[in-house]
Amino acid sequence: MQGFRTEPARDSYDVVIIGGAIMGSSTAWWLTQMGFPGRVLVVERDPSYERAATALSFSCIRQQFSTELNIRISQFGAEFVQSLRARMGGDDRIPALKIxxxxxxxxxxxxxxxxxxxxxxxxxxxxxxxxxxxxxxxxxxxxxxxxxxxxxxxxxxxxxxGYFDGYTVFDWFRRKAREAGVEYLADEVAGLDLSGNRVTGVRLASGRRIGCGMVVNAAGTRGARVAAMAGISIPVEPRxxxxxxxxxxxxxxxxxxxxxxxxxxxxxxxxxxxxxxxxxxxxxxxxxxxxxxxxxxxxxxxxxxxxxxxxxxxxxxxxxxxxxxxxDYNLLDQNAITGPHPEIGNFLFLNGFSGHGLQQSPAMGRATAEWILHGGYRSLDMRPFHFDRIAAGQAMVEAAII
Structure with a gap:
């Protein structure tokens, strides 16, 4: 569990990210790059990542999607992967990756x-x-x-x-986030506390309660379980x-x-x-x-x-x-669910990627960090992926799912 704490250093954090694989770690790293002034905690139930989709993926990237937004997301992903070292400050420890x-x-x-x-x-x-x-x-x-x-x-x-070294991208998201002050905790979120229309804290399997300003659900195949802790139903299940x-x-x-x-x-x-x-x-x-x-x-x-x-x-x-x-298969339309819940505004989704999460992680982490910091997007507009379409049952079908 190198790099993971077994006890949180604080009783409250500005952002708690549930799930520390590539989506959660991308979001954490982007927050540090954008100058987020608050404290960030990443809670990961399995620090080995042995069964995370990040580790078990085919690790490929493509632009052959049916929706323009998914194409743009992967185009940014391809650019990001191939400029990883420069994106992360020219650090000589980071390999020069190619597709x-x-x-x-x-x-x-x-x-x-x-x-x-x-x-x-x-x-x-x-x-x-x-x-x-x-x-x-x-x-x-x-x-x-x-x-x-x-x-x-x-x-x-x-x-x-084609193929890219997705696990190396993930590893450097995580390492650089930690080096910039993000805290990683080996524990599991067992429940959420709500007051009115806000999540006020997360309850851990270890028995601790952590106060929070915002919560990001990046729990992969357990994303629907985490959403249910906030009384939210999402059509996502493991396949x-x-x-x-x-x-x-x-x-x-x-x-x-x-x-x-x-x-x-x-x-x-x-x-x-x-x-x-x-x-x-x-x-x-x-x-x-x-x-x-x-x-x-x-x-x-x-x-x-x-x-x-x-x-x-x-x-x-x-x-x-x-x-x-x-x-983490989205039954409605095989597309991601991102952004805030329309009523519980400090609960953010990063769920339902249906097999193309690894390649979308650079853009999705950036977008989530933008929303946390600015309350809106500064690069790609991810609003078509927001929860509103789920609530309305209005599918935005991606026809090129593998």
């Missing part, structure tokens, strides 16, 4: 899905993304290892789209996602884009003849947030048959690692 631009390739096998890709590409192009639409013949010319007899259209972007690292007997002769098959199964480059594949069961219920058990059948019944059909070279592969992770 491994193998890209994302969405494959459509029906006219309806092809139309979705065309509509998405128009939005992406208007926002300056480098997405290209490719026929099956054009895909085959660039990537001859695919079987494409059922494919009508592909959507590909290899600019600022399991399964992942495999495979070694190919016949490695491909060029980098493999993160390929999203029409079945929803996906596979991407790692390097050296190694690849990562992932997906979920056909029945995709809510999971217990502590459930990380692997499904013993899903690899042979679903994932391997799909990737071996799409990429015949993968008929002979060896599984070298496997794990289950979880999305």
């Amino acid at each position: 491994q631009n193998f890209g994302y390739l969405y494959l459509a096998d029906t006219p309806a899905f092809a139309d979705v890709l065309r509509a998405n590409q128009a939005v992406q192009a208007a926002a300056g993304a480098g997405t290209r639409l490719l026929s099956a013949e054009e895909i085959a010319a660039e990537y001859p290892f695919y079987r494409l007899d059922d494919i009508l259209l592909g959507s590909l972007n290899t600019r600022d789209e 399991k996602r399964y992942n495999w690292v495979i070694q190919a007997e016949r490695p491909l002769d060029r980098p493999l884009p993160l390929t999203i098959d029409p079945t929803g199964v996906y596979v991407r480059e790692v390097g050296g003849g190694t690849y990562m594949a992932g997906g979920h069961a056909d029945v995709d219920p809510a999971a217990d947030p502590d459930d990380f058990a692997m499904d013993p059948d899903i690899w042979l019944d679903k994932i391997w048959p799909v990737i071996a059909t799409r990429i015949p070279a993968f008929e002979a592969v060896k599984v070298v690692n496997e794990w289950a992770g979880q999305y």
Whole structure:
């Protein structure tokens, strides 16, 4: 638990952030960069982060979204990752990060899905993304290892789209926040105290009560539980996602884009003849947030048959690692819930990222810090993600969820 306190240093803080993974740590760091004058406490239930989505992610970034705001968020994320050292003051301890631009390739096998890709590409192009639409013949010319007899259209972007070292970004958010005075506490929030329309304190599992000026719910798959402590219901639940690292007997002769098959199964480059594949069961219920058990059948019944059909070279592969992770899945529209609650104004959301939180963390942490400091946004306007749409049941659907 290096860097974590076991007892809070104070009885009250100006901001208490519930959850110290990448969203909470991004917010904490941005507060220090913006000159926030108050005291900030981050409460993290698992200082090892062993089962945090931050640690279990595919760690990729893309601009292939269907909404302009999500595209802009990831464009900022790509710039931030590749200028991390400069963003953090030129600290020589921080590595110079790059994006491994193998890209994302969405494959459509029906006219309806092809139309979705065309509509998405128009939005992406208007926002300056480098997405290209490719026929099956054009895909085959660039990537001859695919079987494409059922494919009508592909959507590909290899600019600022691919793998990045997300855990290093997270580690430096956390380290720099701590060095700037943010306090990290190893404990769990067990309840919230309210008075009128404000949260006045957090109750910890250890028995302590901490007064607070504002609370940020960055609790990941436990975000709905934290919201319920304030009497708020959000449509967010844990959903399991399964992942495999495979070694190919016949490695491909060029980098493999993160390929999203029409079945929803996906596979991407790692390097050296190694690849990562992932997906979920056909029945995709809510999971217990502590459930990380692997499904013993899903690899042979679903994932391997799909990737071996799409990429015949993968008929002979060896599984070298496997794990289950979880999305904090927004049932309404698979988009984030951010900003303040309309009635409990000092309770802020950072929830429901539905699998794209890691890449959105630089922009989302910045936006949350702006709201805390200014009561509004100074960069990207995140109001479309506010809780108001949840209360009204007005979905802002993101059509490009993996």
